[in-house]
Amino acid sequence: MQKATIKIHDITAGILIKDEDGYHFQYAADYLNDVNPQPISHTLPLTNQAYTSNVLFPFFDGLIPEGWLLDIAEKNWKLNPRGRMGLLLACCKDCIGAVSVHPLNDDNE
Numbered sequence: 001m002q003k004a005t006i007k008i009h010d011i012t013a014g015i016l017i018k019d020e021d022g023y024h025f026q027y028a029a030d031y032l033n034d035v036n037p038q039p040i041s042h043t044l045p046l047t048n049q050a051y052t053s054n055v056l057f058p059f060f061d062g063l064i065p066e067g068w069l070l071d072i073a074e075k076n077w078k079l080n081p082r083g084r085m086g087l088l089l090a091c092c093k094d095c096i097g098a099v100s101v102h103p104l105n106d107d108n109e
Helices: 067-077 084-091
Strands: 002-008 011-019 022-027 051-053 099-104
Touching (some): 002 084, 084 099
Antiparallel strands (some): 002 099
C-alpha cells in the first residue's frame, strides 16, 4: 500500500492511497470543516465521501512530470515509468501550483 498526504497551499487537504483495490482519495474532515475549503481540482469536488478509481485520478496523473524531466527522474531514482503512484510520490512534493504530494508512511500518520 502506498499513501500520500495531499496539501493545498501547505494545508493538508486529504489522503491519497493506492492499494490492491485501486486508488482512493478522501478529503480530511478538518479541511472540510475549515472556513473556506477549496477543492484540489474541479474533477474532485469537496465531499465527505471517498473517491475511488482503478487508475490514478487524472488530476494527480497530470502532476507527474513529462519528457526530459521524467527521463531524469526515472534514471536517477530508478523509477518504473508505469508505476504512476511511485512517480507521483517521488516527483510531486514541490510542484508548480498550489497542490503538493507528500509521501506518508505509518510512522508519520
